[in-house]
Amino acid sequence: MKTSQYFRVLIYLLAVILIFSISGCGGSNMKNPVADTDTLAESDADGSIVELDTTQEIDEGNQADKLDVTITVTKKTVKTGGEVELTASVKGVRGTSVVLNWLNITGFGELSSTNENPVMWTAPNSIGEDSTRVEVLQLVVTVISEVVSVGSSGIQTDTQIFSDTKEILLQVVDG
Incomplete structure (x- = not known):
């Protein structure tokens, strides 16, 4: 060669x-x-x-079932013109943001805010002819869960929205 x-x-x-x-x-x-x-x-x-963190996939299931909302009320029975403090806590969520929305369903009395925590509810000065009246307040909790993961196929985002509604009954007595 x-x-x-x-x-x-x-x-x-x-x-x-x-x-x-x-x-x-x-x-x-x-x-x-x-x-x-x-x-x-x-x-x-x-x-x-x-x-890069390598995390295992977590089976979320239905996180709405796991939404643990607790409402603390300073008193369940209030005299006319009195105030009640309402505090909400949400546990067991991996949310980017938690939004609270307080609603005065019966329109009786006055809430200090609709989206703060804690809030004050003030009973009206008179309840009319009735000796007792029941006030219904609701708390709507919305959790926005955003998860960003980096994998071999690139960056992936997963956004889920969960909501739960709780009712609070307050008794107003003529005082």
Whole structure:
């Protein structure tokens, strides 16, 4: 064989090695040899390397069943002109935001706010001919849950909205 034939074979062999190296055949991921995907990625902003959290999928089921809303009332029976403090707490949610909306259903008395926590409800100065009256207040809790995850297919977002309504009965007596 001539030198030129050896040279051609060498060029073809180097080309095949280069193609296999670029395509990743025969290599392993030395950054994380156990995982199927990289847990390291380069930041677009400054070229630094950031560790990505690998989290397992959590079976959410129906989170509305898990929405644990508790309302604390300073007193259930109030005299005319008296005040009651209402405080709401929501547990067991992984929400980005929790929105409270207090509603005065019967329109009797006055709420200090419709979206703050705690709120004050003031009974009217008179209840008319009745000696006792029942006031119905409602609290509508809305939880907006946003989860951002980074996976091999890119960034994924999941937004869910859950709502729960609680009723509060207050007794107003002529005092």
